[in-house]
Amino acid sequence: xxxxxxxxxxxxIAEPVLRPAVPAAAPGFFTLFRxxxxxxxxxxxxxxxxxxxxxxxxxxxPIGIGPEPEMLSRMAAGLIxxxxxxxxxxxxxxxxxxxxxxxxLEQLALQSQPLYFPVLAKVLVHWLVTGVPLAVxxxxxxxxxxxxxxxxxxxxLSLVLGTASLSLIxxxxxxxxxxxxxxxxxxxxxxxxxxxxxxxxxxxxxxxxLDGYGxxxxxxxxxxxxxxxxxxAPLAAAGAIRISLEN
Amino acid sequence: xxxELSKSPVPDAQSVREQSLAVSGLACERDGRLLxxxxxxxxxxxxxxxxxxxxxxxxxxxxxxxxxxxxxxTGTIAWQGLAFPRGLAAMRASLLYIGHxxxxxxxxxxxxxxxxxxxxxxxxxxxxxxxxxxGFEDVLCQQLSAGQNRRVALARLxxxxxxxxxxxxxxxxxLDVTGVxxxxxxxxxxxxxxxxxLLTSHQPVNIAPLQRVxxxxxxxxxxVEEELHRAV
Amino acid sequence: MEKWANMKLSWQWFHRxxxxxxxxxxxxxxxxxxxxxxxxxxxxxxTWGLGFAPQDAKQGNSYRIIYIHVPAAFLALAGxxxxxxxxxxxxxxxxxxxxxxxxxxxxxGAVLTFVALLTGAVWGKPTWxxxxxxxxxxxxxxxxxxxxxxxxxxxxxxxxxLSGDKASALLALVGTVNIPIIYKSVDxxxxxxxxxxLKLTQASTIDPSMFYPLITMIAGxxxxxxxxxxxxxxxxxxxxxxxxxxxxxxxxxxxxxxxx
Numbered sequence: 001x002x003x004x005x006x007x008x009x010x011x012x013i014a015e016p017v018l019r020p021a022v023p024a025a026a027p028g029f030f031t032l033f034r035x036x037x038x039x040x041x042x043x044x045x046x047x048x049x050x051x052x053x054x055x056x057x058x059x060x061x062p063i064g065i066g067p068e069p070e071m072l073s074r075m076a077a078g079l080i081x082x083x084x085x086x087x088x089x090x091x092x093x094x095x096x097x098x099x100x101x102x103x104x105l106e107q108l109a110l111q112s113q114p115l116y117f118p119v120l121a122k123v124l125v126h127w128l129v130t131g132v133p134l135a136v137x138x139x140x141x142x143x144x145x146x147x148x149x150x151x152x153x154x155x156x157l158s159l160v161l162g163t164a165s166l167s168l169i170x171x172x173x174x175x176x177x178x179x180x181x182x183x184x185x186x187x188x189x190x191x192x193x194x195x196x197x198x199x200x201x202x203x204x205x206x207x208x209x210l211d212g213y214g215x216x217x218x219x220x221x222x223x224x225x226x227x228x229x230x231x232x233a234p235l236a237a238a239g240a241i242r243i244s245l246e247n
Numbered sequence: 248x249x250x251e252l253s254k255s256p257v258p259d260a261q262s263v264r265e266q267s268l269a270v271s272g273l274a275c276e277r278d279g280r281l282l283x284x285x286x287x288x289x290x291x292x293x294x295x296x297x298x299x300x301x302x303x304x305x306x307x308x309x310x311x312x313x314x315x316x317x318x319x320x321t322g323t324i325a326w327q328g329l330a331f332p333r334g335l336a337a338m339r340a341s342l343l344y345i346g347h348x349x350x351x352x353x354x355x356x357x358x359x360x361x362x363x364x365x366x367x368x369x370x371x372x373x374x375x376x377x378x379x380x381x382g383f384e385d386v387l388c389q390q391l392s393a394g395q396n397r398r399v400a401l402a403r404l405x406x407x408x409x410x411x412x413x414x415x416x417x418x419x420x421x422l423d424v425t426g427v428x429x430x431x432x433x434x435x436x437x438x439x440x441x442x443x444x445l446l447t448s449h450q451p452v453n454i455a456p457l458q459r460v461x462x463x464x465x466x467x468x469x470x471v472e473e474e475l476h477r478a479v
Numbered sequence: 480m481e482k483w484a485n486m487k488l489s490w491q492w493f494h495r496x497x498x499x500x501x502x503x504x505x506x507x508x509x510x511x512x513x514x515x516x517x518x519x520x521x522x523x524x525x526t527w528g529l530g531f532a533p534q535d536a537k538q539g540n541s542y543r544i545i546y547i548h549v550p551a552a553f554l555a556l557a558g559x560x561x562x563x564x565x566x567x568x569x570x571x572x573x574x575x576x577x578x579x580x581x582x583x584x585x586x587x588g589a590v591l592t593f594v595a596l597l598t599g600a601v602w603g604k605p606t607w608x609x610x611x612x613x614x615x616x617x618x619x620x621x622x623x624x625x626x627x628x629x630x631x632x633x634x635x636x637x638x639x640x641l642s643g644d645k646a647s648a649l650l651a652l653v654g655t656v657n658i659p660i661i662y663k664s665v666d667x668x669x670x671x672x673x674x675x676x677l678k679l680t681q682a683s684t685i686d687p688s689m690f691y692p693l694i695t696m697i698a699g700x701x702x703x704x705x706x707x708x709x710x711x712x713x714x715x716x717x718x719x720x721x722x723x724x725x726x727x728x729x730x731x732x733x734x735x736x737x738x739x
Binding site: 038039042098103104106107109112246 | 355
Binding site: 186193 | 628629630632633636639642645646649650652653654656657660663664665668
């Protein structure tokens with residue numbers, strides 16, 4: 001069989017044997033992750049658009065509220081965090097959409113392995129292509145909004161941890177609304193209230209640093225929220241996917 | 248190759264019963280409307296069932312119930328003598344399902360798509376060749392036509408070590424004449440080696456032995472949910 | 480085999496318990512009594528609290544709004560848990576009735592949350608000099624209102640009723656897990672930004688003469704909640720099952736009875 005070259009295709013091959021009834025070899029976590037990453041890199045606009053949105057709206061802020069440096073510096077952390085929240089949310093709508101529409105989500109649900117890992121792989125990639133670039137970009141925007149220098153690192157670190165939680169929590173909403181035709185606003189409505197703790201401790205981290213205190217506890221709480229979200233959110237999202245598939 | 252052929256199992260009476268999917272007294276509803284009731288059929292190894300019915304008769308609901316995506320039904324579905332939901336996991340382990348949405352990711356190439364389903368490089372290449380996609384292995388699926396995308400999905404049927412139970416929702420849709428003929432040949436091969444096929448189709452399918460199940464024969468007498476409750 | 484039959488029997492019983500029809504018929508008899516008891520308690524509590532309880536030394540008469548505010552805020556939160564628990568029962572045991580109760584509980588809870596917010600604002604004007612303050616309690620209440628609205632919006636978004644049921648039940652459960660975290664973090668956020676000044680409720684320092692009418696009002700609100708929830712559930716049941724024989728019979732029978 002192995003010696004047969006691919007080119008001489010007209011030859012009939014042997015009828016393959018039936019597989020014994022063992023659970024289908026489900027794709028492993030690494031395969032899932034690599035596939036998702038490939039897909040994400042090929043849909044480059046999905047990576048670039050949330051970032052552009054983030055930067056554009058933040059650039060509008062000084063125009064809206066006035067260019068006074070003191071006012072901007074007081075609002076900078078909050079503005080950046082709220083915008084990070086919005087751009088994560090907007091990019092999340094498409095998290096499961098194409099998989100739902102082309103049927104591959106249904107194929108995944110048929111496999112013997114729980115949906116936890118596929119969801120986790122998807123969210124991990126989503127975070128890598130939206131949350132992380134956003135966090136990396138944030139000190140630059142902090143500078144433009146006159147954020148104190150003491151806030152740069154806390155802002156970046158809190159965004160790295162926080163956007164991971166946002167991606168995880170948002171995945172539940174994305175899974176709940178994937179069967180709906182136009183879920184955009186509904187997704188925001190159901191997920192925004194759940195973002196509140198992340199927002200509070202995210203801005204709290206930066207605020208503590210600016211006030212001259214240590215920001216370790218706030219980061220630790222963000223980490224705890226992330227740990228809880230990583231354990232629970234994929235489970236909820238997996239349940240939501242099964243509900244959506246039944247629709 | 249000859250050695251592999253000799254290894255293929257010859258179904259005996261015992262395995263016929265064990266491998267079969269048995270549906271009896273099945274009633275499904277959707278949104279409080281009873282679609283069909285008292286549905287009976289058995290799908291034995293080496294046999295095929297074609298589910299027919301008008302649009303909205305419940306073909307898709309039946310398929311989704313059989314693969315366990317929809318869990319609202321009364322009556323029994325049993326795989327190898329084990330009723331759902333307990334038999335579901337074993338059934339899924341022996342299942343190859345191609346749905347109305349074929350499960351082909353448009354951002355991947357045909358080769359990558361098959362790899363995602365666990366196919367090795369050589370097997371995938373051979374399968375793609377057999378469905379007439381030779382030369383398209385590395386083209387993104389979003390650049391292929393609807394019929395070609397369907398063929399990518401159907402290439403899974405040509406992979407070695409196929410699961411015994413095929414459930415195919417409208418497999419002939421979007422296929423041209425040669426595509427239909429090729430698929431029928433492959434399904435006949437599968438039946439001869441002891442596999443079983445359940446498919447929905449609006450057009451006649453040239454495979455044997457084929458049992459036709461028309462959902463119109465099982466349409467409910469009384470279209471009220473009360474009936475379903477009484478059936479519980 | 481026999482064991483299996485027994486299991487089937489109990490399963491049947493469970494389904495009857497969960498059958499909307501059974502619920503509708505069982506609640507018909509004692510529903511008016513529940514309503515009467517609720518209204519009576521509310522009337523007593525209102526007259527007592529608004530008319531006879533003493534004035535507050537610092538706040539004068541404006542404190543009396545707690546007789547509405549506190550019970551409404553209590554039930555707003557409890558209502559969310561009731562909704563989520565009903566959703567969980569529906570998801571786990573596939574009980575249709577449970578989903579109906581969940582759907583019925585959502586708007587009632589939202590209205591109660593809104594009442595709590597409104598009375599809080601009305602109380603804030605004479606106390607703080609402004610209708611809206613970003614106080615920890617008020618902020619948490621506002622987020623609770625958003626959580627309710629989210630569940631309601633999601634349950635209405637699906638064309639297929641059962642999917643809407645399940646999806647909103649799951650969302651309610653996710654919200655339940657999050658509510659304590661949200662409340663804690665909002666508390667933390669509030670203490671960070673401004674020290675606590677006047678709290679709307681200080682149960683520890685409240686005088687018994689003010690407290691007993693409050694207890695009466697809380698009990699009255701609970702009964703009222705139960706009454707309205709059952710009424711709304713019955714309405715939804717009729718709406719959902721209008722095609723079934725028993726609803727048709729019910730409507731057909733009640734028409735001549737009303738004439739007589």
